[in-house]
Amino acid sequence: MHTEIAPPANFIRQIVEDDLHSGKHKTVVTRFPPEPNGYLHIGHAKSIWLNFSLAQAFGGVCHLRMDDTNPLKEDAEYVEAIKRDVRWLGFDWGDKEYHAADYFQEFYDCAVQLIKLGKAYVCDLSADEVREYRGTLTEPGRPSPWRERSVEENLELLSRMKNGDFADGTRTLRAKIDMASPNINLRDPAIYRIRKAHHHRAGDAWCIYPMYDYAHCISDSIEGITHSICTLEFENHRPLYDWFLDTLELPVHPQQIEFSKLKLQYTMLGKRKLREMVEGGLVAGWDDPRMPTLAGLRRRGYTPEAIRDLCEKVGVTKSEVWTELSYLSECVRNDLNTKAHRVMGVLRPLKLVLTNYPEGQIEELDAAYFPEDVGLPGSRKVPFGRELFIEQEDFMENPPKKYFRLQPGAEVRLRRAYIIKCQEVIKNEAGEVVEVHCTYDPDTKSGGSGEHRKVKGTIHWVEATTSVTAEVRLYEELFTVEQPDNIKDGDFRDFLNPHSLVVLEARLERSLFPSKVGDRFQFERQGFFIKDLDSTAEKPVFNRIVPLKDGWAKVLQKQ
């Protein structure tokens, strides 16, 4: 019998399940409502994943809605970037693409309705005055002198606001709720402000634009959203969300549910600051592989599967948490482990000469693309010869205890080739090792009859004359503090990690040369890498996605 694995439980899924059971809803409709004013980042990924996978799980749909009610901040350029990123993450909104701007007329009609109900008024107070009248966290506000205008006057004024009769900022339409509410959001919040600005979608049709709290709930209702999922900072807005929908005569009343956003240690997700990073040239762009943007993660080589996996694993709650980076890394490694071809690349080359190997001879060795436990087929030929490159750190003249790699007089296996023995160390005038001379044991060839002879260490290598020179970019976290969004004293720029990017001139095995941009590999014993779009015909460029776990580093730490 086939046992279904229960989908990961969380409180939102529980609410949906209950609503379906009780008959409150027949289907689930969620939405992902980004404001097109910047690039999506990994925090948004969780929201995208939550909304889409929730709908998916119950056979419902998820809408993609551009929350574009502020013409001053938004741009059509971002709309395309957002759609590309959502698609890349693996989600499909079908024909359910919506724009809050397309509801401008409905918003207006609702405003007229509110005025007629005596629940909204045009207020002539300036922004500063409104602030004064609002009161403080501990003191109640006072009613605006314009609060009791007649319905007729309000209607007339709103119409003129819409038509552009008044200057920006001179008036607002406000909901008439409760100036003494302990919840400041209920102290007659603004519904419309005057903005004689061009809208990227609506053009110049409107001189007034609706506020988020007002537009969002109506948009949800218009679209028949059943569960309106948002992050914790909107919790105090829920009474307002409900007030609008209860007061207005709208077809459906979606339920707003809040969850805590995904935050990662050493990662800054503030939109404004990310923009400063890009515009200040602190990174190479929105898609810099160090950036937490989806564009950056994509270029870095992270897979959508890994990001979805992380979202699923960290779960959905209301506790504000900082997730460790190791969680993400592990999701990435876990995904790539069964996907990435194993190849050999030497990041910091050291020349190695096999003094007993025939000069000019090159032999082609069989090399499987996957280890046995992965069990996937495929292999290529790897050239082997007298002159090779090995990793600098794989040779030590005076190694510490338990060092199993190459050292004077000792043997080591060259992966997929022969066992070699170190005979001589060549140094330059500065005393640095520049070359290592070894002999190889012809009987120990991998796949041959002598292959079972054991040595402690195996190192990777690349043949000198056939290997490819490549630029390899190693990445680390951009910041040196756990919570770069929370820096109390000082600027985030003071906490940039100077080693966040290290560029190396590496040597890669010949088979990597025809690889395509976006191809991912495991450079054995090093990590996972992706071919970057900066690659040229002469020189490929590889980004390190994530290093492999390093057991040796741990041994060293303990010593």
Place this chain on the structure above:
RNA sequence: UGCCCAGUAGCCAAGUGGUAAGGCAACGGUCUCUGAAUCCGUCAUUCGUAGGUUCGAUCCCUACCUGGGCAGCCA
């Protein structure tokens, strides 16, 4: 200070009146022609603190503590 929310291991997170799932990390071992992966094992006498209710409390109540959010004509 007023209102709202949250506090279960180093980091996430189930459980919500009957005696603490799981994942990540860590540690020990296994295996290994990747010091990776695999596989096995260890890791909360206790759920922010103090009281109370109860035969029994992580779960219910009260107070307190800690962290977060709210005083945009931003979203």
